[in-house]
Amino acid sequence: xxxxxxxxxxxxxxxxxxxxxxxxxxxxxxxxxxxxxxxxxxxxxxxxxxxxxxxxxxxxxxxxxxxxxxxxxxxxxxxxxxxxxxxxxxxxxxxxxxxxxxxxxxxxxxxxxxxxxxxxxxxxxxxxxxxxxxxxxxxxxxxxxxxxxxxxxxxxxxxxxxxxxxxxxxxxxxxxxxxx
Numbered sequence: 001x002x003x004x005x006x007x008x009x010x011x012x013x014x015x016x017x018x019x020x021x022x023x024x025x026x027x028x029x030x031x032x033x034x035x036x037x038x039x040x041x042x043x044x045x046x047x048x049x050x051x052x053x054x055x056x057x058x059x060x061x062x063x064x065x066x067x068x069x070x071x072x073x074x075x076x077x078x079x080x081x082x083x084x085x086x087x088x089x090x091x092x093x094x095x096x097x098x099x100x101x102x103x104x105x106x107x108x109x110x111x112x113x114x115x116x117x118x119x120x121x122x123x124x125x126x127x128x129x130x131x132x133x134x135x136x137x138x139x140x141x142x143x144x145x146x147x148x149x150x151x152x153x154x155x156x157x158x159x160x161x162x163x164x165x166x167x168x169x170x171x172x173x174x175x176x177x178x179x180x
Contacts, residue, residue, distance in 0.1 A: 049174045095113065096112065115132040154174040
């Protein structure tokens with residue numbers, strides 16, 4: 001049947017499949033340099049971390065900016081991260097991650113809005129984190145990559161998807177709070 005279609009029409013489904021796959025792909029890991037230290041979650045997050053970020057809607061281009069303060073604690077097995085978000089529109093939210101180290105550089109996690117377990121693992125000098133979140137009756141998939149910059153700040157880039165389509169992206173820069 002496809003032989004009766006013009007050649008470009010036969011390629012259209014393949015092009016659409018490639019486009020959909022690209023939309024849902026996770027963010028690229030940053031290129032590590034010799035001066036870039038590896039990220040070890042239980043070393044970076046204990047104490048207070050502060051950051052600024054933005055969610056960008058992939059369809060409309062609209063943005064939602066936010067600040068976050070993260071109080072972290074490591075008990076030798078579980079990293080607890082209490083995240084306090086303040087959005088530019090005045091909304092405030094609190095989420096608490098519990099990331100249990102299952103092996104060096106490998107974690108499983110929970111958070112009150114996460115559906116099922118989250119999983120995190122070290123990949124080179126970066127950490128990848130994948131999880132599904134319940135938002136307004138919908139479940140969306142997050143794919144994060146976290147990496148340290150040479151200046152000690154942490155960059156977190158995430159794609160947000162539904163049914164294999166990218167619906168948004170998050171970019172967040174975190175720094176250790178003074179005295180932490």
